[in-house]
Amino acid sequence: MSVWSDVVGQEPALAVLQRAVIDPDAMTHAWLFTGPPGSGRSVAARAFAAALQCPTGGCGECRECRTALDGTHADVDLVSTEGLSIGVSMARQLVELAARRPSVGRWRVVVIEDADRLTEHSGNALLKAIEEPTSRTIWMLCAPSLEDVLITLRSRSRHVRLRTPPAEAVAELLVRRDGIDPQMALYAARAAQSHVGLARRLATDEGTRIRRRDALRLAVRIRGVGDAVDAAADLVKIAEEEKDNSLTERNARELSRLLETLGADPTARTQPPHIRSQIAALEKEQKTRATRVGRDVIDRSLTDLLSVYRDALVRHTGAPVAMVNQDNAALVDELAGLLGPEQLLAAMDAIGTARERIEANVAPLLALEAMTLDLRLPR
Amino acid sequence: MTDVPVDVMDVPRRVPPLALVSGPEQVIADRAVKGLLEDLRVSQPDLEVVRLYAASYAPGDLLAQAAPSLFGGDKAIVVHDLDEAPDELQADLLAFLAAPEDGVTLIVRHKSGNRGKKVLDALRSARARVVEAPAIKSDRDKTDFASHEFRAAHRRATPGAVRALVEAVGQSVSELASACQQLIADTTGTIDEAVVELYHGGKVEATGFRVADAAVAGDTSEALRLLRHAIAVGVDPVPIVAVLAQQLRQLVRVGSAGRGRSVDVARDLGLAPWQVDKARRSLNGWTPDALGRSIQAVAAADFDVKGGGRDPVYAVERAVLTITRERRGG
Numbered sequence: 001m002s003v004w005s006d007v008v009g010q011e012p013a014l015a016v017l018q019r020a021v022i023d024p025d026a027m028t029h030a031w032l033f034t035g036p037p038g039s040g041r042s043v044a045a046r047a048f049a050a051a052l053q054c055p056t057g058g059c060g061e062c063r064e065c066r067t068a069l070d071g072t073h074a075d076v077d078l079v080s081t082e083g084l085s086i087g088v089s090m091a092r093q094l095v096e097l098a099a100r101r102p103s104v105g106r107w108r109v110v111v112i113e114d115a116d117r118l119t120e121h122s123g124n125a126l127l128k129a130i131e132e133p134t135s136r137t138i139w140m141l142c143a144p145s146l147e148d149v150l151i152t153l154r155s156r157s158r159h160v161r162l163r164t165p166p167a168e169a170v171a172e173l174l175v176r177r178d179g180i181d182p183q184m185a186l187y188a189a190r191a192a193q194s195h196v197g198l199a200r201r202l203a204t205d206e207g208t209r210i211r212r213r214d215a216l217r218l219a220v221r222i223r224g225v226g227d228a229v230d231a232a233a234d235l236v237k238i239a240e241e242e243k244d245n246s247l248t249e250r251n252a253r254e255l256s257r258l259l260e261t262l263g264a265d266p267t268a269r270t271q272p273p274h275i276r277s278q279i280a281a282l283e284k285e286q287k288t289r290a291t292r293v294g295r296d297v298i299d300r301s302l303t304d305l306l307s308v309y310r311d312a313l314v315r316h317t318g319a320p321v322a323m324v325n326q327d328n329a330a331l332v333d334e335l336a337g338l339l340g341p342e343q344l345l346a347a348m349d350a351i352g353t354a355r356e357r358i359e360a361n362v363a364p365l366l367a368l369e370a371m372t373l374d375l376r377l378p379r
Numbered sequence: 380m381t382d383v384p385v386d387v388m389d390v391p392r393r394v395p396p397l398a399l400v401s402g403p404e405q406v407i408a409d410r411a412v413k414g415l416l417e418d419l420r421v422s423q424p425d426l427e428v429v430r431l432y433a434a435s436y437a438p439g440d441l442l443a444q445a446a447p448s449l450f451g452g453d454k455a456i457v458v459h460d461l462d463e464a465p466d467e468l469q470a471d472l473l474a475f476l477a478a479p480e481d482g483v484t485l486i487v488r489h490k491s492g493n494r495g496k497k498v499l500d501a502l503r504s505a506r507a508r509v510v511e512a513p514a515i516k517s518d519r520d521k522t523d524f525a526s527h528e529f530r531a532a533h534r535r536a537t538p539g540a541v542r543a544l545v546e547a548v549g550q551s552v553s554e555l556a557s558a559c560q561q562l563i564a565d566t567t568g569t570i571d572e573a574v575v576e577l578y579h580g581g582k583v584e585a586t587g588f589r590v591a592d593a594a595v596a597g598d599t600s601e602a603l604r605l606l607r608h609a610i611a612v613g614v615d616p617v618p619i620v621a622v623l624a625q626q627l628r629q630l631v632r633v634g635s636a637g638r639g640r641s642v643d644v645a646r647d648l649g650l651a652p653w654q655v656d657k658a659r660r661s662l663n664g665w666t667p668d669a670l671g672r673s674i675q676a677v678a679a680a681d682f683d684v685k686g687g688g689r690d691p692v693y694a695v696e697r698a699v700l701t702i703t704r705e706r707r708g709g
Contacts, residue, residue, distance in 0.1 A: 225667035226635025229628060229674075270465070362681045366624045370678030373671045
C-alpha cells in the first residue's frame with residue numbers, strides 16, 4: 001500500500017513526483033498538473049501532497065497520509081468550485097492562507113483543483129503569491145491543458161503532464177478499489193474513455209448506463225428535421241432530469257442546515273430580513289451550480305455521442321486502435337455503413353461546435369438543435 | 380370643450396367607512412383610491428389622509444393613527460400592499476376591524492394572492508365597499524380600457540382610432556391611460572385615426588414576437604423595419620433571438636406532428652390550440668429543410684449575440700434575412 005496506488009497508468013509523471021519527494025534539489029514550490037478529464041489530476045496532486053507530509057515519503061498508512069488523501073489534513077487545502085468560476089475574492093483568501101506557516105505538517109499545500117476556472121482577475125491576484133511563496137508553502141494547480149491556465153501562472157510553475165491512462169489500468173483500479181466485476185469494469189473504463197470517475201459511475205449506476213445508451217442511439221435515429229428537433233429536446237430533458245435528481249435533495253438539505261445555523265424557525269412562513277438575505281445568497285449559489293451541472297451533463301452526453309462517430313471513423317480507416325464502444329459494435333457498424341469518412345468528420349465538427357456554443361452561453365436547446373440538424377442521416 | 384350634461388356618475392356617492400381596492404392593475408387602483416378620497420373630501424373638506432406601506436410598517440402604527448385626535452377632524456387611512464403585509468400589520472388591521480373608530484375611513488389596497496386573506500374576509504364581512512382593479516393584459520382589454528376612458532369623458536372615438544392608440548402605446552397601461560388623457564384634454568370633437576396619427580404617428584409597439592411573425596411570414600422589409608424599431612426602443616437582441624428560435628421550433632414540431640385535429644396536436648405538443656392553428660397557417664411556403672437551415676442560422680446568431688461576434692444587431696439582422704430568404708424558397 002502506498003499513497004500512489006490510486007494514480008493509475010501515469011508512470012512517467014510518477015517518477016518525477018517521487019524523485020521530488022526524496023530529493024530536495026528536485027523539489028519546487030509551484031506545480032501545474034495537466035491531463036485530460038478523469039486522468040486523475042487532483043488524485044495525483046493529493047497523493048503528492050500526502051507523500052510530502054508523510055515522514056516516510058508516502059507510506060499510505062500513517063495519519064498524515066490518510067488525512068491528506070481524504071482532504072482533511074490541516075495543512076493541505078483543496079480548492080475547487082461548483083460554480084462557473086473561481087472569483088477574485090476566493091483568490092485573495094488563498095493568498096492570505098498561503099502566507100501562513102504549516103501548523104502540524106512539514107509543508108502547507110494549496111491544491112487548486114479547477115485552475116482552469118480561475119478568471120483572469122483571480123489568476124492575477126495569485127501571481128505574486130505563487131511566484132514567491134513563503135519557504136514552506138507549495139502550490140499545486142490542476143487543469144485539463146496548459147492553454148487553460150493564464151500564461152503568467154504557467155510560467156511560474158513546473159509542469160507535470162498526465163496522459164490518458166490505458167483502459168485496462170482504469171479497469172484494474174475499479175476492480176481493486178471499488179470491488180467491481182472485472183468485465184463490467186473494462187466496459188465502463190472503455191465507455192468512459194478512461195475517465196476514472198465517470199467509469200466508476202457507469203459501472204455502479206444503471207441509470208447512467210441507460211442515459212448513455214440513449215445518447216448513443218441518437219446517431220442512427222435522426223432522419224428528418226422533426227426528428228432532429230425532437231432529439232435535441234430529448235437531450236435537454238435527460239439533462240434536466242439528471243440535474244434534478246442530483247440537486248433537489250441536496251439544495252433542500254443545505255437550506256435546512258443554513259436555517260439551523262442561523263437559529264431560524266424553519267416552519268415560519270416569512271423569515272426576518274437578515275435571514276432572508278442569507279437565504280437569497282444561498283439560492284443564488286445553488287442556481288449557478290445548477291447551471292454548471294446542467295451544462296456538464298449535456299457536455300457528457302455530447303462526448304458520448306462523439307465517441308460513436310469516432311469509432312465509426314476508426315472502422316473506415318482501419319486504424320489499429322481500440323474502440324470506445326466495443327460493447328456497441330453493431331451501432332458503430334451501422335453508422336459506418338450509413339456515413340462516409342467526410343460525413344463523419346462533419347458530424348464530429350457539428351458536435352464540437354455545439355459544445356463550444358453551450359460553453360459560450362448559447363441556449364442549450366438551440367445549440368443542440370443546430371447540431372442534431374447537422375447529424376441528420378442522408379436519405 | 381362642448382357643454383357636457385351632468386352625469387349621475389359625477390355626483391359624489393357616500394363613501395362607507397371601509398373600502399377594499401382589490402386587483403393587480405396599478406393605474407385603475409390608484410385612480411379608485413383617488414376617487415374615494417375625492418368623494419370623501421366633498422363632505423369632509425378638512426380630511427387628513429395618512430398612507431401606510433407594508434414594506435415600512437412598524438407595529439402599532441395603524442392603531443396610533445386611528446386613535447382619536449385631540450383636535451377632532453376626520454381621517455382617511457390608506458393601507459398599501461396588504462398582499463405583502465407582515466404579520467403585525469395584519470394583526471393590527473384585524474384589531475381595528477374588530478373595533479372601528481368613528482370618523483376614520485380605512486381604504487385597503489390588495490394586489491393579488493392569498494396573503495392577508497383573513498383581513499380580506501374580515502373586510503368583506505364588515506360590508507366594506509369592494510372596488511375591483513382587474514389586470515389589463517390582452518389587446519382586447521386594452522381596447523376596452525381606452526374606449527371606456529373616452530366614454531367617461533363624454534368623447535367619441537372611432538374604433539380605428541382606439542386600435543391605433545393601443546398599437547402605439549399599449550405596452551404599458553399607465554402610458555395608455557395618460558395618452559388617452561392627453562387626447563381628451565388637447566383635442567376637440569371626435570377622436571379618429573387622423574388625430575391619433577398626429578399625436579402618436581410612426582410609433583409602433585415592436586416586440587420580438589412581431590419581428591418573428593414578420594420574419595416567418597417571409598416579409599423581409601416589415602421584419603427588418605420592426606427589428607430596427609425594437610432595437611431603437613431598447614429591446615435587447617438576446618430575447619429577439621430566443622423568440623425567433625421558439626417560433627421556428629414550433630413550426631417544425633407542428634409540421635411534423637401530422638394532420639390531426641388541432642386540439643389533439645396541441646395536447647401532444649404541450650401548446651395551446653390557437654398556437655397550432657397559427658403555426659399551420661404560417662407553415663405555408665416552408666419546407667422542412669428550409670426550417671432546418673433557418674434554425675441553424677438562428678443558433679449561429681445566438682452565439683454571436685452572446686459575445687461570439689462583434690456586432691449583435693448585425694447578427695440578428697443576418698438571421699432574420701436568412702429566415703425570410705428561406706421562406707421565399709432560397
